[in-house]
Amino acid sequence: MAKKQEGNRTISQLDKTIPTSQRVIAWPRMGNIDLSMEALVSAIGAKIVMPPPNNKEALEIGVKNSIEGICLPYKLNLANYIMALEKGANTLMMFQAPGSCRFGNYTKMAQKTLKDMGYEFDMCVFDMYQSKMKQTLKAFWHVSHCWNPYRYYKGFSTGFNKAFAIDTAERLMFYIRPRELNKGDAERCYKKWYKIIHDTTSLFGCKKLKKQVIEDFRKIPIDENKMVPKVYLLGEFFVLLDPYTNKEIEKTLGELGVEVERQIFFSDWLEHVLQPSFLYKKESHRERCVRYAEKYMKRAIGGETIETIGDTVYAAQNGIDGVIHIMPFSCMPEIVSQNILTKVSKEEDIPVMTLVLDEQTGKAGYQTRIEAFVDLVKRKKMKNMQNT
Numbered sequence: 036m037a038k039k040q041e042g043n044r045t046i047s048q049l050d051k052t053i054p055t056s057q058r059v060i061a062w063p064r065m066g067n068i069d070l071s072m073e074a075l076v077s078a079i080g081a082k083i084v085m086p087p088p089n090n091k092e093a094l095e096i097g098v099k100n101s102i103e104g105i106c107l108p109y110k111l112n113l114a115n116y117i118m119a120l121e122k123g124a125n126t127l128m129m130f131q132a133p134g135s136c137r138f139g140n141y142t143k144m145a146q147k148t149l150k151d152m153g154y155e156f157d158m159c160v161f162d163m164y165q166s167k168m169k170q171t172l173k174a175f176w177h178v179s180h181c182w183n184p185y186r187y188y189k190g191f192s193t194g195f196n197k198a199f200a201i202d203t204a205e206r207l208m209f210y211i212r213p214r215e216l217n218k219g220d221a222e223r224c225y226k227k228w229y230k231i232i233h234d235t236t237s238l239f240g241c242k243k244l245k246k247q248v249i250e251d252f253r254k255i256p257i258d259e260n261k262m263v264p265k266v267y268l269l270g271e272f273f274v275l276l277d278p279y280t281n282k283e284i285e286k287t288l289g290e291l292g293v294e295v296e297r298q299i300f301f302s303d304w305l306e307h308v309l310q311p312s313f314l315y316k317k318e319s320h321r322e323r324c325v326r327y328a329e330k331y332m333k334r335a336i337g338g339e340t341i342e343t344i345g346d347t348v349y350a351a352q353n354g355i356d357g358v359i360h361i362m363p364f365s366c367m368p369e370i371v372s373q374n375i376l377t378k379v380s381k382e383e384d385i386p387v388m389t390l391v392l393d394e395q396t397g398k399a400g401y402q403t404r405i406e407a408f409v410d411l412v413k414r415k416k417m418k419n420m421q422n423t
C-alpha cells in the first residue's frame with residue numbers, strides 16, 4: 036500500500052492499485068450523514084455499498100474486534116467497515132481530525148485491525164480541520180478520478196441541500212412532537228420527508244426541499260399553549276447524532292412532553308467546516324461556545340468540551356429549563372466536561388444530567404433516569420411560572 040505525503044503530513048493512505056472503475060466505496064454510519072455522502076459520491080460516478088444502520092449485530096461485531104477500553108463510536112465504526120467489506124467494499128472513507136483524544140487514532144487502529152483480519156482495501160482519510168475543501172476534493176477525486184467540475188458542483192449542492200432539509204425536518208419534529216394533537220404526526224411527517232429527501236436527485240428538486248419541509252410540518256395541528264419545558268441535548272458528536280447509540284433520546288423526551296434542542300447538527304458542522312472562513316459571516320456555534328465558556332475554560336481541550344460548557348452557560352442565561360449531557364463511556368474530553376458541569380450547574384442555576392453510554396447500557400435504567408430528570412425540570416418550570 037502506497038503512502039502519499041503532502042508536506043510533512045500524511046493526507047491519505049492511498050492505494051493506486053485499485054482501478055477507479057472497480058472501486059466500491061463505504062463510510063461509517065452516523066445519523067443522517069449518509070444522505071449527503073450518497074448524493075456526493077453518486078454524483079461523481081463512484082459505486083457505493085452501505086453497511087446496515089447501527090444495530091445490535093454491529094455493536095457485537097465492533098466489541099468483538101476492538102480492545103476493551105476503546106470508545107463506543109470506534110467499535111461501531113469498525114463494525115461498519117467490516118460489514119461493508121463483507122458486502123464487497125474495497126475503499127473505505129473516513130473523516131479525521133487531530134486533537135487530544137482517541138479520534139486522531141481511529142483510522143490507524145481500524146486499518147491495522149482490518150489488515151490483521153485479512154481484508155484488502157484502500158483507506159482514504161481526509162482531515163477536514165487541516166485544509167477543509169482542498170482535503171475533501173482530493174479525497175473525492177482519489178476515489179472517482181472525476182474531472183467534470185459540474186458533477187462536483189451537483190454533488191456538493193445536492194449533498195448540502197439534503198443535509199439542510201433533513202436537519203430542518205428533525206428540528207421541526209423536536210418542536211412539534213411534545214405539542215402535537217394527534218400522537219405520531221411529527222414522526223410520520225419526518226419519515227415521509229426522509230424518504231423524499233433520499234429519493235430526490237435533481238439539483239432543482241434538492242434546492243426546494245427545505246422550504247417544502249417547513250410548509251408540510253406547519254400543517255400539523257399542535258397545542259400552542261401547552262406548557263412544554265425546553266431541554267438542551269449536548270455532548271459528544273457521535274452519540275448525539277447516532278439514534279441507535281443514544282437510544283432515540285429525542286423521541287423519549289418528546290413523548291414525555293419535552294422540547295429538545297440538540298446542539299449539534301451535521302448541516303451546521305458542514306457549513307462551518309467546509310465553508311471558507313471569509314464567507315462565514317455570522318458568529319459560529321463554536322465561537323459562541325468559546326465566548327460563553329470563558330469563565331470555566333480558557334481554551335478548547337479536544338472533542339466537544341468547549342461546546343458542552345459554552346452551550347450549558349448559554350442555556351442557563353437564555354431561559355432553557357435543563358441540560359442533558361450524553362457521552363460514551365471513557366470519553367476523555369467529556370469526562371472533563373462532566374466534572375466542570377457540576378460547577379456550572381450550581382453557579383448558573385440550571386439542572387444538568389449526564390448520561391454515560393456503552394454497550395452495557397440498558398434501556399430501562401436509562402429511561403428511568405430521563406423520566407426523573409424530566410419531572411425535576413417540569414416542577415422547576417412550574418415553580419418559576421408561579422413566581423412570575
Ligand code: SF4
Pocket residue numbers: 106107108136137138271273338339363365366367368369
Ligand atoms: S470524543 Fe470521546 S468518544 Fe469521541 S473519539 Fe474522543 S474520546 Fe472517543
